Amino acid sequence: MNALCILIAISSICSATKVNVMMPLDTVANNGKLNETAVRSFGILKNAGVYGVMVDVWWGICEPSPKRYNFGGYQRLADLCQQAGLKLQCVMSFHQCGGNVGDNVYIPIPEWVRNVNDIWYRDVHGHDDKEVVGLFVDNDPVLQGRTPVQVYTDYMNAFKQSMGNRIGTVINEIQVGLGPCGELRYPGYQSDRWSFPGVGEFQAFAPKMKQMFQNASKAANHPEWDSPPTDAGSYNSRPDDTSFFRANSGGYQTEYGKFFMNWYSNLLIEHARKILTPAVSIFRSSNCAVAMKVAGIHWWYGHASHASEMTTGYVNGNGISGSDFYKRVASLLRELGVIFDFTCFEMSNNEQPSDSRCQPEDLVNQVIQATRQSGVTMSSENALERYDSTAYNRVIQNTCNKGGKVEAFTYLRLNDKLVYNQNNLNEFKRLVSSIANC
Numbered sequence: 001m002n003a004l005c006i007l008i009a010i011s012s013i014c015s016a017t018k019v020n021v022m023m024p025l026d027t028v029a030n031n032g033k034l035n036e037t038a039v040r041s042f043g044i045l046k047n048a049g050v051y052g053v054m055v056d057v058w059w060g061i062c063e064p065s066p067k068r069y070n071f072g073g074y075q076r077l078a079d080l081c082q083q084a085g086l087k088l089q090c091v092m093s094f095h096q097c098g099g100n101v102g103d104n105v106y107i108p109i110p111e112w113v114r115n116v117n118d119i120w121y122r123d124v125h126g127h128d129d130k131e132v133v134g135l136f137v138d139n140d141p142v143l144q145g146r147t148p149v150q151v152y153t154d155y156m157n158a159f160k161q162s163m164g165n166r167i168g169t170v171i172n173e174i175q176v177g178l179g180p181c182g183e184l185r186y187p188g189y190q191s192d193r194w195s196f197p198g199v200g201e202f203q204a205f206a207p208k209m210k211q212m213f214q215n216a217s218k219a220a221n222h223p224e225w226d227s228p229p230t231d232a233g234s235y236n237s238r239p240d241d242t243s244f245f246r247a248n249s250g251g252y253q254t255e256y257g258k259f260f261m262n263w264y265s266n267l268l269i270e271h272a273r274k275i276l277t278p279a280v281s282i283f284r285s286s287n288c289a290v291a292m293k294v295a296g297i298h299w300w301y302g303h304a305s306h307a308s309e310m311t312t313g314y315v316n317g318n319g320i321s322g323s324d325f326y327k328r329v330a331s332l333l334r335e336l337g338v339i340f341d342f343t344c345f346e347m348s349n350n351e352q353p354s355d356s357r358c359q360p361e362d363l364v365n366q367v368i369q370a371t372r373q374s375g376v377t378m379s380s381e382n383a384l385e386r387y388d389s390t391a392y393n394r395v396i397q398n399t400c401n402k403g404g405k406v407e408a409f410t411y412l413r414l415n416d417k418l419v420y421n422q423n424n425l426n427e428f429k430r431l432v433s434s435i436a437n438c
């Protein structure tokens, strides 16, 4: 082997896509203790070629009262990963677990946060959502004198301190939660009111958020734009049933509609910057990667309005200049040195109901293109529970053929059906080795 071949061989090993596995939601239970049941399958995962496991570090469990932290269950988990030869990715989960698709566990955010008024996203119908603290108070001292950004920063610092030299060794990545389900988004589709494939609702009606919008309108010399859209239907509307999202003639195409959408979407980008900046300075210096997740809003992707993406905060097309949200996130993350995590890697267009204009393949392609153009590192996940080769082949295709820089695929999620069913385990092993040999 000459030097060049050796170099190529080494670099291809280094850049092989890794497969991680998401731990059960209740791996660390409400009492703060590690449930070691799932850990029993670490040997099987390691044998299958898995690189690491990902776990939610629940705010509601770990900060029961302000600045009193309990990360004991996670220290133990990290040590067991180390013993098994697996890496650990930790999600800073500042959101409620439960009430969302696939959640079988209920872990609210801390009681001392839930008791605060006027910090919640509100829809046009006046319903407040307590899954996450609204981004509109990020810099207000509303949490017993601390701002949410300070609270998140303190939490990440405390986690780093508590984990000590596990950070950057066994803990190789921190994913920072920036909204519901840990994703950078608004709670546009809340599972207690929404069902697939409804358009969802804008979450811009909290008193402060409305005022912010009115101020922005005034500054743009349009004081008459005094409210976010009130004609966008409700959670389960279809786009063409609403005057705001109706194809090609809806309010979304007016100057007002575009102005609102840009404003709504920009707030998400600012929110990401505010929280990722301290995250990067806390963890990157300790040789630990930082990642962030974007939701896969594939329904109505094929409708001119991209209605569901819009209520989520993802302005995409719609005649608004510079409005590719995915590209904007990709350049922000590239600038900050944060990994772009995206989902839906297992989904095919032809598996979706034909009347809801779902185009997960096109969405995934758009995001892959956006990450490639910006040069940001990408990682991926599947969105729904699957064990079959159709889904796995799609994952392999998306990861290997198109995604120049997909650095890791995280399988959702570890359970007995994956590891103790021989057929499922064999399929999974094939997935892992195919991805490793991309």
Ligand SMILES: *[C@@H]1O[C@H](CO)[C@@H](O)[C@H](O)[C@H]1NC(C)=O
Pocket (backbone or CB within 6 Å): 024, 029, 035, 036, 037, 038
């Ligand atoms: C631990 O997890 C297993 C499997 O998910 C579950 O059956 C069991 O009840 C859990 N134990 C505790 C103490 O929560």
Ligand SMILES: *[C@@H]1O[C@H](CO)[C@@H](O)[C@H](O)[C@H]1NC(C)=O
Pocket (backbone or CB within 6 Å): 208, 209, 211, 212, 215
């Ligand atoms: C809106 O503008 C007024 C007047 O400048 C200011 O007092 C108020 O704090 C602003 N509100 C928000 C939510 O930004």
